[in-house]
Amino acid sequence: MAEGTGFQDKHPIGTQSFDFKSFTDFTLFGLHIHFTRIYTLVLFAALVVGVFFWAAFRNPKLVPGKLQWAGETVYNFIRDGVAGEVIGPKGLRFAPYLATLFCFIFVNNLFEILPLAQVPVNSRIAFPLMLAVLTWLIYNYLGIRKKGLLGYLKGIAFPPGVPWFVLIIVTPIELISQLILQPFTLAIRLFANMFAGHLLLLVFFSGAIYLFGNGGAGYGFGAVSFLMSILLTGFELIVIALQAYVFTVLTSVYISNAMAEEH
Amino acid sequence: MLIEAATTGVTGSLGSIGYGLAAIGPAIGVGLVFAAYINSTARQPESAGLTRTYLFLGFALAEALALIGLIVPFVFGK
Numbered sequence: 001m002a003e004g005t006g007f008q009d010k011h012p013i014g015t016q017s018f019d020f021k022s023f024t025d026f027t028l029f030g031l032h033i034h035f036t037r038i039y040t041l042v043l044f045a046a047l048v049v050g051v052f053f054w055a056a057f058r059n060p061k062l063v064p065g066k067l068q069w070a071g072e073t074v075y076n077f078i079r080d081g082v083a084g085e086v087i088g089p090k091g092l093r094f095a096p097y098l099a100t101l102f103c104f105i106f107v108n109n110l111f112e113i114l115p116l117a118q119v120p121v122n123s124r125i126a127f128p129l130m131l132a133v134l135t136w137l138i139y140n141y142l143g144i145r146k147k148g149l150l151g152y153l154k155g156i157a158f159p160p161g162v163p164w165f166v167l168i169i170v171t172p173i174e175l176i177s178q179l180i181l182q183p184f185t186l187a188i189r190l191f192a193n194m195f196a197g198h199l200l201l202l203v204f205f206s207g208a209i210y211l212f213g214n215g216g217a218g219y220g221f222g223a224v225s226f227l228m229s230i231l232l233t234g235f236e237l238i239v240i241a242l243q244a245y246v247f248t249v250l251t252s253v254y255i256s257n258a259m260a261e262e263h
Numbered sequence: 264m265l266i267e268a269a270t271t272g273v274t275g276s277l278g279s280i281g282y283g284l285a286a287i288g289p290a291i292g293v294g295l296v297f298a299a300y301i302n303s304t305a306r307q308p309e310s311a312g313l314t315r316t317y318l319f320l321g322f323a324l325a326e327a328l329a330l331i332g333l334i335v336p337f338v339f340g341k
Contacts, residue, residue: 014337015337081316082316085316086316185327188327188330188331188334189326189327191334192327192330192331192333192334193330195333195334196330196333196334242319242323243323245319246319246320246323249316249319249320250320250323253320
């Protein structure tokens with residue numbers, strides 16, 4: 001193959017596909033303010049979710065309108081399906097946070113297949129990481145407030161009914177897993193799903209363009225690639241909703257574990 | 264072919280070979296999770312809603328390993 005005509009030469013796909021140029025370049029109080037596409041999108045997502053819930057419940061009626069119906073459906077799904085189901089009756093007071101979390105992640109993920117945006121905000125590790133740190137703070141705070149610092153740590157380190165010689169292995173694993181690995185895997189799972197999804201779509205759409213450009217048999221293969229990319233867009237919609245749901249469910253599972261009486 | 268590979272060594276993207284290996288375990292895990300869900304739903308259809316949360320939980324926990332395998336070549340690759 002000649003130099004500079006391969007697929008990777010024409011369409012370099014990799015980590016650089018997630019770097020965007022800054023729209024602005026100014027300094028405010030000693031901080032460089034960069035408005036990239038990702039940053040604009042995350043502000044937009046916060047605005048959309050805020051305005052959606054505000055408009056849905058601004059003037060609640062006994063017979064809900066379309067918008068109120070949509071807001072109630074989402075909220076009820078999280079309140080009954082996640083908070084009530086996973087944490088129990090005590091979990092209903094976390095439903096507002098969980099519903100907001102679900103919608104925020106869902107909108108941020110949805111940018112992956114939304115025309116003009118076309119990059120998921122959560123494919124940059126910083127955003128899932130901050131959401132996971134928030135979850136980590138919440139469940140640790142709830143556990144410590146309920147059982148005290150020592151009681152909370154004791155509940156994690158010494159699960160009841162475990163013989164002492166097994167505790168040698170179980171105690172460090174439980175401590176590391178519940179205090180360090182849980183938020184880490186939570187962030188990595190969301191990040192990696194969105195990262196992989198974006199790369200997948202890039203490969204198939206760029207592949208279609210590249211193969212069409214080659215001509216000949218490339219038209220046939222390009223058509224297949226284009227068809228695949230449309231199917232994968234539908235598949236990514238499932239992944240987007242599923243990952244927002246999984247993040248919310250795991251957050252409530254961690255909250256439920258931290259508040260459990262007998263671990 | 265094999266002898267050639269043995270003398271010259273494996274060339275190309277090691278990351279993709281590594282990902283292929285890393286995906287074996289999670290693939291079996293995800294398969295088991297869904298098999299168990301289908302089994303339980305076929306035996307007791309009314310439990311479908313009850314176990315769906317755990318289906319997605321188990322699926323997400325197993326799938327995370329495959330995704331970490333996908334990310335590692337990007338992070339530690341050249």
